[in-house]
Amino acid sequence: MAKDGLPKQAEDFPAWYQEVVKRSGMAENGLAKGTMVMKPHGYAVWEHIQRALDDRFKATGHENLLFPTLIPKSLIDKEQEHLDGFSPELTIVTIGGGEVLEEPLVMRPTSETVIWPTYGKWMQSYRDLPFLYNQWCNVFRWEKRTRIFLRTSEFIWQEGHTAHATADEAKEEVARMLEVYREVAEDVLAIPVLTGKKTPAETFPGAVYSLAIEGLMRDGKALQSGTSHFLGQNFSRAYDCQFLNQDGEQEYAWGTSWGFSTRMVGGTIMAHGDDRGLRLPPAVAPVQVVVVPIYKNDEERSGVLEVAEKIKTTLAGNLIRVKVDDRDQYRPGFKFSEWELKGVPLRIEVGPKDVAADQVVIAHRVSGEKQTRSTADAIGQVAGLLADAQKAIYQDALAYREANTHEIESYESFAEGVEAESGYWVGPWCGDEVCEAKVSSETKATIRVVPLEPTDPGGACIVCGKPGTQRATWAKAY
RNA sequence: CGGGAUGUAGCGCAGCUUGGUUAGCGCGCGGCGUUUGGGACGCCGAGGUCGCCGGUUCGAAUCCGGCCAUCCCGACCA
Numbered sequence: 001m002a003k004d005g006l007p008k009q010a011e012d013f014p015a016w017y018q019e020v021v022k023r024s025g026m027a028e029n030g031l032a033k034g035t036m037v038m039k040p041h042g043y044a045v046w047e048h049i050q051r052a053l054d055d056r057f058k059a060t061g062h063e064n065l066l067f068p069t070l071i072p073k074s075l076i077d078k079e080q081e082h083l084d085g086f087s088p089e090l091t092i093v094t095i096g097g098g099e100v101l102e103e104p105l106v107m108r109p110t111s112e113t114v115i116w117p118t119y120g121k122w123m124q125s126y127r128d129l130p131f132l133y134n135q136w137c138n139v140f141r142w143e144k145r146t147r148i149f150l151r152t153s154e155f156i157w158q159e160g161h162t163a164h165a166t167a168d169e170a171k172e173e174v175a176r177m178l179e180v181y182r183e184v185a186e187d188v189l190a191i192p193v194l195t196g197k198k199t200p201a202e203t204f205p206g207a208v209y210s211l212a213i214e215g216l217m218r219d220g221k222a223l224q225s226g227t228s229h230f231l232g233q234n235f236s237r238a239y240d241c242q243f244l245n246q247d248g249e250q251e252y253a254w255g256t257s258w259g260f261s262t263r264m265v266g267g268t269i270m271a272h273g274d275d276r277g278l279r280l281p282p283a284v285a286p287v288q289v290v291v292v293p294i295y296k297n298d299e300e301r302s303g304v305l306e307v308a309e310k311i312k313t314t315l316a317g318n319l320i321r322v323k324v325d326d327r328d329q330y331r332p333g334f335k336f337s338e339w340e341l342k343g344v345p346l347r348i349e350v351g352p353k354d355v356a357a358d359q360v361v362i363a364h365r366v367s368g369e370k371q372t373r374s375t376a377d378a379i380g381q382v383a384g385l386l387a388d389a390q391k392a393i394y395q396d397a398l399a400y401r402e403a404n405t406h407e408i409e410s411y412e413s414f415a416e417g418v419e420a421e422s423g424y425w426v427g428p429w430c431g432d433e434v435c436e437a438k439v440s441s442e443t444k445a446t447i448r449v450v451p452l453e454p455t456d457p458g459g460a461c462i463v464c465g466k467p468g469t470q471r472a473t474w475a476k477a478y
Numbered sequence: 479c480g481g482g483a484u485g486u487a488g489c490g491c492a493g494c495u496u497g498g499u500u501a502g503c504g505c506g507c508g509g510c511g512u513u514u515g516g517g518a519c520g521c522c523g524a525g526g527u528c529g530c531c532g533g534u535u536c537g538a539a540u541c542c543g544g545c546c547a548u549c550c551c552g553a554c555c556a
Binding site: 229 | 514548
């Protein structure tokens with residue numbers, strides 16, 4: 001074993017991540033700096049995430065549409081906070097058709113600035129609202145330091161943009177979509193997440209407030225992966241989107257926006273992977289079951305492959321994503337390692353002895369266990385075993401999070417602890433940005449979330465000692 | 479944008495100090511054969527503008543100058 005092993009997570013997590021992403025065939029660097037090529041194995045995971053989200057968007061009454069990638073620069077300039085927030089990250093097209101453009105075009109970093117002026121043309125009265133639209137697209141953010149899946153200059157996501165007649169309705173939407181994100185993260189990607197509100201310092205530029213889900217990676221760092229923003233009337237005012245309300249008055253519409261990106265593919269890798277490679281939750285695994293035939297000669301080969309194909313046909317008929325690895329140039333041991341690297345949840349081994357005894361060996365990626373079952377039992381049990389694996393991998397991640405969540409005893413112990421142990425550190429905070437900034441400059445940890453609903457802060461601010469107003473969760477983050 | 483490092487075959491590297499004629503090794507790749515229950519082995523073979531431009535020299539992967547790119551650390555970052 002480990003003839004060609006990965007770097008160990010415990011020794012060098014970033015090296016492990018880079019290697020596992022490349023060797024498992026998830027993605028590689030693009031030819032332009034800071035970009036990435038999502039390869040079939042990685043894109044398939046994204047497609048499953050996409051499906052899970054899109055089904056839930058439709059179920060909550062949303063429709064998809066698509067705005068152009070290019071946004072006139074003047075539109076971006078209209079919302080000052082938004083402009084300030086994004087300015088350094090903008091990619092701007094200044095030449096088109098060989099001529100310098102009269103007005104530069106911005107490659108969208110997100111689409112509020114082009115969607116809101118358009119929404120303004122579409123809304124006349126409260127009867128037209130709400131607009132519940134979403135788009136699947138790529139966005140561009142020039143990054144000085146990129147990391148595959150986690151931060152690249154171009155990435156794919158969905159951005160929902162809704163317009164409502166009342167603030168309360170918009171706030172409900174923001175909460176509803178955060179819940180969709182939580183559900184997809186936990187039930188589909190098997191990543192337990194904290195849900196909460198961002199501090200003003202971490203709020204989306206132009207939003208009134210931002211909600212987010214945060215997952216904990218296996219190196220103890222947090223990853224923000226889905227965000228849902230209450231825009232208030234900020235964008236409708238900037239782009240003059242008014243409607244006639246029930247009282248016959250012109251009113252600015254209330255907005256939300258929410259996004260979930262391919263970054264979460266990286267999150268799935270880092271939340272579940274181990275030293276042998278990926279461990280993919282069955283719900284998003286491109287291949288859920290791989291059948292590896294074992295044989296010594298042509299005669300054994302044909303007998304074993306016959307059984308393998310039969311297993312495949314039956315499972316595929318039950319909508320299980322199954323593959324028979326009948327490549328002749330690799331031996332079984334090599335295939336075992338390769339599919340483990342790729343994170344396939346279940347492996348069925350079929351050799352001559354098994355064929356003779358009408359049995360197979362089932363190997364579990366999550367637990368690492370192997371068991372022998374009659375062929376018929378094995379086929380019948382696969383769906384259940386996949387469901388068990390989905391639960392087990394979530395439980396693993398949950399146990400990890402619980403073991404790495406610390407109650408803050410004192411500022412000193414927190415400052416030392418967060419360096420050494422990372423993980424989540426929870427404690428009272430006064431709500432002052434000065435205290436927040438002091439922590440981030442002295443420890444590299446930032447406030448990931450504060451609770452959605454007011455809770456007992458549980459004591460005095462860990463930084464300044466004034467009365468706490470809320471319980472904050474700090475962590476080092478990606 | 480600062481500090482450091484690296485660019486030689488698809489990947490990982492040696493060679494450079496002390497210039498010299500066919501530029502090497504491992505993995506991978508192609509063919510043939512033996513193998514196949516945890517990363518097989520033998521033989522044969524294909525594959526290189528030595529990052530780019532210029533300079534020194536009879537002669538440059540090697541020395542000198544400039545440029546470009548990538549990686550790490552920092553700053554920056556929803």
